[in-house]
Amino acid sequence: MPPDAPLLEVADLKVHFPIYRGVIAKQVGAVKAVDGVSFTVNPGETLGLVGESGCGKSTTGLAVLRMLDITAGRVVFDGTDITRHDRAAMRPFRRRIQMIYQDPFGSLDPRMSVAALIAEPMIVHKLAANAAERAERARELLEMVGLRADMASRYIHEFSGGQRQRIGIARALAMKPDLLICDEPVSALDVSIQAQIVNLFQEIQAKFGLTYLFVAHDLAVVRHISDRIAVMYLGRIVEIADRDTLYRAPLHPYTQALMAAVPIPDPEIEATRPQITVQGEVPSALNPPPGCRFHPRCPRAVARCKTEEPQLREATSGQSVACHLV
Amino acid sequence: MALLSVRGLTTRFRTDRGALTAVDDVSFDLDEGETLAIVGESGSGKSVTALSLMRLIAQPAGQIVAGSAMFEGKDLLSLPEEEMRSVRGDRIAMIFQEPMTSLNPSISxxxxxxxPMVLHRGSTWQAAMAKAGELLDRVRLPDARARVNAYPHQFSGGQRQRAMIAMALACQPRLIIADEPTTALDVTVQAQILALLKELTRETGAALILITHDLGVVARYADRVAVMYGGRMVETASARALYRTPRHPYTEGLLASIPRLDQVAGRRLIPIEGQPPDLTRLPPGCAFRPRCRRATAACETTRPALAEAAPGHWKACLNDAA
Structure with missing residues (x-):
């Protein structure tokens, strides 16, 4: 693989959930949760996926890990097309791609000690010679994520939300992964704890050269942690650009609306900020609007937007946008 | 004279893990037409403060053990339940975070x-339904009058919150308490709902208590801010003064720890180390001391009282440097 090749390449990814009705379970439609999404993530890079509920950002993350059936398109990881891999073929990739969830309490077995939780993947993937080595490594990992080694014998309910997220991260790191898919990893945490965990993500990335696909709805957090950002709306990417370009000069009307909607924690700035509010809510992915999916809410929509779906294309260097008006 | 004057509000709960004081000696005033944001993290006591004022604390586990809350010449905390019922939804209305759980799914x-108009104003159902259509239109529910007979499940999250606001407005309350009204909503819908709430309070002159954890929302919508930590109010000031010169180390720490859209990205965040306190095991002295970078020996033993540090700007901190 050439050195500048992406670690992850997603091409025209579609994840449709069929809807069945009636006694013979006839398919009557499909929720097009992800409907033609393409992006790449380079080694050591963080790509942020932002958007509101139902935009398909979490589904995209799950599809990359092949935890959902892919309807169409390709997922290429480190040069290998894993789109149609079966369970056995996926196994090495299940180690190299790890997932961090919003609520680690739901993803960690409450009956296992923290040491056992961290050791389990090492057993499954044969990453340690014996129990002593696993225990030693679990203690190391706990310290690496900012917990004390002596916490290894405790159970998950004894920890606060922030500490649980640290344990989730330690467990992921135990697999020596290349790619972390982080799905809203700080949104359930208290404000004062979020910064601790965001900093931890940045520390371990620098230390292990990790690559992140960072899925979240909080634009300020995503901007802080990402090198590049993809904005999703109803199953499509509407804009993708490097972080600074996207925030300095967003081109898609949806990106602009999203950023205007996020208040800045400073009353003096807020007093002078134009309050543009986009109307309405995200329509159902079961029956997305024709043409540009954003057109019913777009303040600038023209006739063409109602019939013709805009394709993602490069507007400026490193910035692609799917809008007829750009 | 203040519309609402709260003094020494203290609410305790008995839990499996021991007794705790969820709200500890909280005092504040609220003027007519003013928007006060009560900010804090989970367990800070911000929601319990609101529920105490509405006398909606689940008994017997929870008890309001001390304090007064003067509102239109009556003490809300000592009012007989009967009279309190005529205040709720009439003079004071409340909007909750999850409208789906506060709306009855089987009633249109x-x-x-x-x-509320039938209950509090003796209105006929026919007149009330007509007025409901007007109110739903006023909160800009699409096709409001045609959807008066629709059920909550036929509404989106944002539309349900609009319906909750319409219900709150029904009897023209003088005070609206909104507890995390947009936390469950998407950011573009959040902006719509909060702008609507602000516009309606401005039009009707109602005061608003906005309970939130989001410092951006506070900056955009609040006139005044009260910051809570470990059940106590640790700082209160006008929004501008609080953001410009935070005087409590906790407020200062919160503002420094959040990434902002208008600042250079990527610089290391400065977190507040440690965990929020366990209310059943509060340390003696200042609850924030274990996490405070300015703590001194005195902070371990003395619980600081709220004191005026500058005109209109109060803080509960022994440290004078801030």
Whole structure:
């Protein structure tokens, strides 16, 4: 693989959930949760996926890990097309791609000690010679994520939300992964704890050269942690650009609306900020609007937007946008 | 004279893990037409403060053990339940975070919006339903009048919150308490709902207590801010003064720890180390001391009282440097 090749390449990814009705379970439609999404993530890079509920950002993350059936398109990881891999073929990739969830309490077995939780993947993937080595490594990992080694014998309910997220991260790191898919990893945490965990993500990335696909709805957090950002709306990417370009000069009307909607924690700035509010809510992915999916809410929509779906294309260097008006 | 004057509000709960003081000696005033944001993290006591004022604390586990809350010449905390019922939904209305759980799924939205007028104002159902249509239109529910007879499940999250606001407005309350009203909503819908709430309070002159954890929302919508930590109010000031010169180390720490869209990205965040306190095991002295970078020996033993540090700017901190 050439050195500048992406670690992850997603091409025209579609994840449709069929809807069945009636006694013979006839398919009557499909929720097009992800409907033609393409992006790449380079080694050591963080790509942020932002958007509101139902935009398909979490589904995209799950599809990359092949935890959902892919309807169409390709997922290429480190040069290998894993789109149609079966369970056995996926196994090495299940180690190299790890997932961090919003609520680690739901993803960690409450009956296992923290040491056992961290050791389990090492057993499954044969990453340690014996129990002593696993225990030693679990203690190391706990310290690496900012917990004390002596916490290894405790159970998950004894920890606060922030500490649980640290344990989730330690467990992921135990697999020596290349790619972390982080799905809203700080949104359930208290404000004062979020910064601790965001900093931890940045520390371990620098230390292990990790690559992140960072899925979240909080634009300020995503901007802080990402090198590049993809904005999703109803199953499509509407804009993708490097972080600074996207925030300095967003081109898609949806990106602009999203950023205007996020208040800045400073009353003096807020007093002078134009309050543009986009109307309405995200329509159902079961029956997305024709043409540009954003057109019913777009303040600038023209006739063409109602019939013709805009394709993602490069507007400026490193910035692609799917809008007829750009 | 203040519309609402709260003094020494203290609410305790008995839990499996021991007794705790969820709200500890909280005092504040609220003027007519003013928006006060109560900010804090989970367990800070911000929601319990609101529920105490509405006398909606689940008994017997929870008890309001001390304090007064003067509102239109009456003490809300000592009012007989009967009289309190005539205040709720009439003079004071409350909006909750999850409208789906506060709306009755088997009653039409119009009937729920109209009900306060029947209960409190002796309105007929026919008149109330007509008024409900007007109110739903006023909160800009699409096709409002045609959807008076629709049920909550036929509404989106944002539309349900609009219906909750319409219900709150039904009897023209003088005070609206909104507890995390947009936390469950998407950011573009959040902006719509909060702008609407602000616009309606401005039009009707109602005061608003906005309970939130989001410092951006506070900056955009609040006139004044009260910051809570470990059940106590640790700082209160006008929004501008609080953001410009935070005087409590906790407020200062919060503002420094959040990434902002208008600042250079990527610089290391400065977190507040440690965990929020366990209310059943509060340390003696200042609850924030274990996490405070300015703590001194005195902070371990003395619980600081709220004191005026600058005109209109109060803080509960022994440290004078801030």
């Amino acid at each position: 939205v119009g009937a729920q919006v109209g009900e």
